[in-house]
Amino acid sequence: MNAVESTGLVKAFGKKRAVDGLTVQICENRITGLIGRNGAGKTTFLKLIAGYLKPTRGSVDVFGKNPFDNLDVSNNLIFVDDGMAFSQSFTLGEIIAEMPRFYRNFDLELATKLLDYYSLDKKQRTAKLSKGMRSSFNAIIGISARAAVTIFDEPTTGMETAARKDFYRALLKEYIAFPRTVILSSHLLGELSGLLEDIVLIDSGRLVTVMSADEAATYAIGLRGGEKQVGELAGERQVLYREDFAAGVYLVVKGGLAPEEAARAQKLGVEVTPVEADDLCIYLTQKDKGGIDSALRRE
Amino acid sequence: MKISGDAMTPIYMRIAQMLEDLILDGSLKEDERVYSQYQLAEMFNINPATAAKGLNLLADEGTVYKKRGLGMFVSADARERILKKRRDGAFKEMARQLVLEAKRLQIDKEKLIDEIRHIYESGAGE
Numbered sequence: 001m002n003a004v005e006s007t008g009l010v011k012a013f014g015k016k017r018a019v020d021g022l023t024v025q026i027c028e029n030r031i032t033g034l035i036g037r038n039g040a041g042k043t044t045f046l047k048l049i050a051g052y053l054k055p056t057r058g059s060v061d062v063f064g065k066n067p068f069d070n071l072d073v074s075n076n077l078i079f080v081d082d083g084m085a086f087s088q089s090f091t092l093g094e095i096i097a098e099m100p101r102f103y104r105n106f107d108l109e110l111a112t113k114l115l116d117y118y119s120l121d122k123k124q125r126t127a128k129l130s131k132g133m134r135s136s137f138n139a140i141i142g143i144s145a146r147a148a149v150t151i152f153d154e155p156t157t158g159m160e161t162a163a164r165k166d167f168y169r170a171l172l173k174e175y176i177a178f179p180r181t182v183i184l185s186s187h188l189l190g191e192l193s194g195l196l197e198d199i200v201l202i203d204s205g206r207l208v209t210v211m212s213a214d215e216a217a218t219y220a221i222g223l224r225g226g227e228k229q230v231g232e233l234a235g236e237r238q239v240l241y242r243e244d245f246a247a248g249v250y251l252v253v254k255g256g257l258a259p260e261e262a263a264r265a266q267k268l269g270v271e272v273t274p275v276e277a278d279d280l281c282i283y284l285t286q287k288d289k290g291g292i293d294s295a296l297r298r299e
Numbered sequence: 300m301k302i303s304g305d306a307m308t309p310i311y312m313r314i315a316q317m318l319e320d321l322i323l324d325g326s327l328k329e330d331e332r333v334y335s336q337y338q339l340a341e342m343f344n345i346n347p348a349t350a351a352k353g354l355n356l357l358a359d360e361g362t363v364y365k366k367r368g369l370g371m372f373v374s375a376d377a378r379e380r381i382l383k384k385r386r387d388g389a390f391k392e393m394a395r396q397l398v399l400e401a402k403r404l405q406i407d408k409e410k411l412i413d414e415i416r417h418i419y420e421s422g423a424g425e
Contacts, residue, residue: 169344176341194310194349213349214309263395
């Protein structure tokens with residue numbers, strides 16, 4: 001069964017459609033990355049899945065159920081973002097001690113160990129934490145909850161590199177030990193791509209594509225060299241990005257190169273480079289084929 | 300631990316290559332159990348599905364075989380299979396690159412063969 005299914009999902013805030021006809025399925029028990037630019041609709045989509053928002057049109061189902069105002073879904077879904085609010089009447093230690101009331105599988109022992117590891121004071125309250133520490137605390141709650149659907153919206157905001165790496169590792173190990181559906185939105189795809197199984201790429205509230213993380217690794221290639229030579233090699237392929245520079249051009253095209261084509265590239269002196277998933281997502285969602293340089297160019 | 304290999308190859312292929320290397324150098328012997336997808340996931344910090352893909356690639360090529368409920372094991376002829384695959388594939392490609400580079404640097408055929416002979420005989424890799 002699919003953990004999440006959305007059909008023609010629309011969410012409008014006044015005239016603005018944050019989600020604009022999104023139809024996508026997210027497989028259960030996988031780690032899926034929801035990738036897109038700022039303003040692409042990631043947070044709105046996740047909130048619709050979590051039942052925090054009601055669709056304007058279309059539908060979204062979590063394990064076949066409408067998540068809005070649904071206790072069944074609520075019990076089995078946790079949504080972690082930096083807006084995650086906890087009462088200031090409780091200390092961190094008290095919060096985690098109460099979590100099993102809300103999430104029956106909450107691993108208190110794990111949460112306690114993680115609090116220590118992150119040097120978070122059990123007697124502290126969340127308002128007193130730095131941004132990075134608060135993200136870490138929210139992440140600890142999210143991982144320890146062992147909820148069937150675990151959603152993280154930009155969970156690493158403010159976290160330093162070491163803390164982020166630890167978060168991904170803790171998430172991976174706990175996911176292996178206790179499988180669940182994980183949906184992670186981030187724009188730091190580069191450091192995430194080993195962790196993800198699937199990638200859902202959205203732009204302007206709509207689906208661009210769904211692919212597996214390893215499909216993303218070989219989806220496109222970069223060709224750099226003289227314009228004519230690169231053009232010959234590129235042929236009829238779809239161009240995702242173009243950058244002109246003095247000595248030639250850099251083209252990102254869909255697909256890979258067959259061995260004969262690779263040989264031809266060498267003969268022509270065209271450099272062939274891989275396109276990493278994070279760059280790929282930028283190229284697939286960009287507005288202007290020229291990138292920032294076109295804005296910086298002086299006439 | 301980081302997986303070696305170039306960024307041009309997807310992670311699951313690099314996992315497969317790494318396991319092949321271990322079989323070739325004798326670290327993994329025939330009929331010995333190979334790491335599971337979960338062990339590989341933990342070792343390299345990757346999604347177990349990706350690790351599984353690498354293992355399945357080797358299984359499809361006959362380099363490893365599956366024992367129901369026990370995991371993946373190194374095939375009896377695994378070494379020969381890997382050697383053959385690499386001789387026909389990656390090695391030929393490497394040789395082609397070498398020739399192309401030699402031509403680009405204007406090293407003639409005789410000089411190139413001499414150079415290779417010299418390196419081979421000087422005991423490289425022993």
